[in-house]
Amino acid sequence: MLARGQRLTRHRDIARVVRAGRSLAGRTLVLHVLPTAAPQPRFAILVSSHVAKRAVDRNRVKRRIRAALAGLQSNLPPGLALLVRVRRAALSRTTAELTQEIRRTLTSHALLP
Numbered sequence: 403m404l405a406r407g408q409r410l411t412r413h414r415d416i417a418r419v420v421r422a423g424r425s426l427a428g429r430t431l432v433l434h435v436l437p438t439a440a441p442q443p444r445f446a447i448l449v450s451s452h453v454a455k456r457a458v459d460r461n462r463v464k465r466r467i468r469a470a471l472a473g474l475q476s477n478l479p480p481g482l483a484l485l486v487r488v489r490r491a492a493l494s495r496t497t498a499e500l501t502q503e504i505r506r507t508l509t510s511h512a513l514l515p
Contacts, residue, residue: 407442408442408443408444408445408475409444409445409446410444410445410446410483410485411446415444415446415483416446416448416485418436418483419434419435419436419446419483419484419485420434420485422436423435423436423483423485424436424511426507426508426510426511427507428503428504428506428507429489429491429503430488430489430491430492430495430499430500430503431467431486431487431488431489431492431500431503431504431507432486432487432489433484433485433486433487433504433507433508434484434485434487435482435483435484435485435508435511435513436482436483437479437481437482437483438481438482438483439481440480440481440483441480441481442480442481443475443478443479443480443481443482443483443484444482444483444484445468445471445483445484445485445486446483446484446485446486447464447467447468447485447486447488448485448486448487448488449463449464449488450487450488453488453489453490453492453493454488454490454493459493462493463488463492463493464488466495466496466497466500467486467488467492467500467504469497469501470497470500470501470504471484471486471504473501474501474504474505474508474514477514477515478508478513478514479513482513486504
């Protein structure tokens with residue numbers, strides 16, 4: 403899984419990624435990407451209560467996305483800040499499908515080899 407040092411936890415860091423980063427839309431996820439000077443990629447996951455009413459559903463999809471990002475993290479360039487915003491369609495996806503969606507979105511925008 404992702405260590406705490408690999409997560410974007412402060413509101414101002416997340417807001418900077420949304421404001422200054424590039425937005426990459428997929429079917430089930432929206433990725434906001436911002437190059438930074440950090441030595442490793444950092445991640446944040448946002449699941450609105452409008453997407454999933456129950457906390458158990460929001461937490462389940464966040465666990466799946468964290469597992470997907472952990473599998474992709476060795477391929478990501480260092481210093482990349484990545485914010486994952488979840489759409490309603492992601493609630494019914496498996497971890498493998500979410501991994502494939504993130505990989506496809508990042509590859510189509512030349513952020514993954």
